[in-house]
Structures are given as structure tokens and as C-alpha cells.
Amino acid sequence: MKICQHVLRSATAISAATALMFTAVAANAESYKAHLTSLNTGKIGTSAQGDATFKVVGNDLEIHIKMTGVPADIEHWEHFHGFPGGQNATCVTPDLDKNKDGYLDLGETEPVSGTTMVPFNDKPEEMNIPTHTYPHADATGAYEYTKVVPLKALQEKFGEVYKGGSIDLDKRVIMVHGVPEGHALPPSVGSLGTIPSHVTLPIACGKIEKVAD
Numbered sequence: 001m002k003i004c005q006h007v008l009r010s011a012t013a014i015s016a017a018t019a020l021m022f023t024a025v026a027a028n029a030e031s032y033k034a035h036l037t038s039l040n041t042g043k044i045g046t047s048a049q050g051d052a053t054f055k056v057v058g059n060d061l062e063i064h065i066k067m068t069g070v071p072a073d074i075e076h077w078e079h080f081h082g083f084p085g086g087q088n089a090t091c092v093t094p095d096l097d098k099n100k101d102g103y104l105d106l107g108e109t110e111p112v113s114g115t116t117m118v119p120f121n122d123k124p125e126e127m128n129i130p131t132h133t134y135p136h137a138d139a140t141g142a143y144e145y146t147k148v149v150p151l152k153a154l155q156e157k158f159g160e161v162y163k164g165g166s167i168d169l170d171k172r173v174i175m176v177h178g179v180p181e182g183h184a185l186p187p188s189v190g191s192l193g194t195i196p197s198h199v200t201l202p203i204a205c206g207k208i209e210k211v212a213d
């Protein structure tokens with residue numbers, strides 16, 4: 001009887017310790033999320049929305065982005081945008097249409113959203129923005145992007161490009177871009193360097209937030 005009680009007590013102690021261990025692990029796991037809402041809806045005739053999650057799992061950053069209502073059958077550039085100086089980025093609002101052409105173009109997002117930083121394409125850790133490896137929407141205007149990124153490589157590259165900066169996800173926004181090439185945009189719609197404006201026109205944005213432990 002005495003032995004039984006001892007075993008029982010040990011078992012209770014072990015499960016308490018296990019529970020504590022799991023709590024500690026959960027507290028250390030960083031995760032972030034963003035809900036994306038549409039931009040330029042009135043002009044492009046589609047209303048994009050979606051959700052993104054970012055999870056630090058071991059040495060990796062697991063990224064999942066799911067969008068609906070985006071222009072169908074084309075590639076969509078998507079990135080996180082932010083400020084190298086550590087300022088908090090937010091999504092552009094209609095009052096920031098500086099040239100009043102009715103479009104919120106990439107340049108007009110910059111005062112609040114910052115610069116194009118990390119692409120969600122086939123290799124985010126290379127931080128190579130102009131590629132054709134971004135997700136492609138299906139015929140219904142939906143896509144899903146899942147990527148496991150080596151976090152150390154991404155942080156190193158980011159620190160190289162933004163001189164000692166860190167990715168600081170909760171200070172960034174995620175932006176999705178792109179309307180079909182045939183969609184006529186006025187010349188007042190700006191872009192990034194020589195990249196055509198239909199590729200970079202923002203169609204959705206979401207503030208990245210840390211998920212509470």
C-alpha cells in the first residue's frame with residue numbers, strides 16, 4: 001500500500017513537471033499573425049482579403065498566407081514592408097492618395113508602410129524582390145502560400161541589407177500586389193523602379209501582430 005502511494009505521488013509529480021515543461025516551450029514559441037484587407041477595391045473591382053501566420057519553430061520561420069478575392073490567374077507579389085529605423089509600419093489609408101488619382105500606389109504607401117523588405121516568394125531569405133516565383137492565383141482568385149524559411153539565413157541577409165537591423169515582424173505590414181497586365185492604369189500610378197505598375201499596385205495589406213503567449 002505504501003509503495004502504491006509512493007508510485008502515485010511520483011506519477012503526479014512527473015505529470016506536473018511535464019505540464020510545466022510544455023508551458024515553458026509554448027511560452028518560448030513566437031508566433032505572429034496578420035489579417036489582410038483590400039486596397040484599391042473601387043478601382044480594380046475585386047476585394048482581396050486573407051490571413052497570414054508566422055511561426056518560429058526551432059531554426060525556422062514557418063509562413064502561411066491564404067488569400068481570396070484577388071485578381072484571378074496572375075502572379076501576386078507579396079512582401080513585408082517596414083522602416084529600417086525601427087519605426088512601426090501601418091497600412092495605407094485612402095487619405096494618403098497624395099496625387100488624388102483614386103489609386104493608392106506603392107509610393108503613396110511608403111510614408112506609413114515603409115519600404116519593400118522581404119519577399120514571400122520561393123526564397124524569402126535571399127531578399128530578391130523582382131522574381132517570378134511569387135504565388136499565382138487560381139481561376140477563382142484564391143491562393144495559398146506556405147514556406148519554411150531558415151531563420152538564421154534570413155536574419156543574416158536582413159542585417160546585411162539593413163545594416164544590423166532585425167526582422168522585427170511586429171513592426172511590419174504584409175502587402176499583396178498585382179492586377180492583370182491588361183488592366184489599364186493611368187500614368188499617375190507610380191511603381192518600383194522600372195517594374196510595371198500593374199505588378200506593384202497594392203491590393204491588400206495587414207498589420208503583423210505578435211500572438212500573445
Ligand SMILES: [Cu+2]
Nearest residue numbers: 078079116175
Ligand atoms: Cu510589397
